[in-house]
Amino acid sequence: MDRKQLNLKLQALLSAQRLVRYQGIVVTVGSEGDFEQVCTQIEAICLDHDLWRQPGAEGAPEIPCSRRAFMDSVFQPRPRALAILKPTEWMLDWSDPEQATFWNAVADAYGRHEILIPIVATPPIRAQLRISFVEYSLSGLPVSVWLSRHQPVDHLKEVLA
Numbered sequence: 687m688d689r690k691q692l693n694l695k696l697q698a699l700l701s702a703q704r705l706v707r708y709q710g711i712v713v714t715v716g717s718e719g720d721f722e723q724v725c726t727q728i729e730a731i732c733l734d735h736d737l738w739r740q741p742g743a744e745g746a747p748e749i750p751c752s753r754r755a756f757m758d759s760v761f762q763p764r765p766r767a768l769a770i771l772k773p774t775e776w777m778l779d780w781s782d783p784e785q786a787t788f789w790n791a792v793a794d795a796y797g798r799h800e801i802l803i804p805i806v807a808t809p810p811i812r813a814q815l816r817i818s819f820v821e822y823s824l825s826g827l828p829v830s831v832w833l834s835r836h837q838p839v840d841h842l843k844e845v846l847a
Contacts, residue, residue, distance in 0.1 A: 715830075750778065794836070
């Protein structure tokens, strides 16, 4: 994967998304190797974000964590945007409907703070995301971004082209 191109696309995406109403973004890749590269770029770009790399570190909730407690932590008002690397780490004992509730809340999040979630696109994750998000491929990269079905993407023509 071309890291320079990935960096430029992610920077442009995040810059454009700061101006929109629905600010939940999910970034998916097909493999763990690509996931690590995407996370490295997100960490470099998102210096102004709270970054949850693992449960119990850097302000992230501990596990086990109920859906309600996790969602309260994610959606509480905060002064900085939030990036959650692999939220499935917290979803170990969650049912499919509980996971769907979380993803729907990310898609419907607006007016609070940006939420950025990179994750490996397994079939169950893709099925959950399809409910409330629309998938857009980043041209030239094995990366997709998922944006709320409610959010027009006219402002992202250059990023998604």
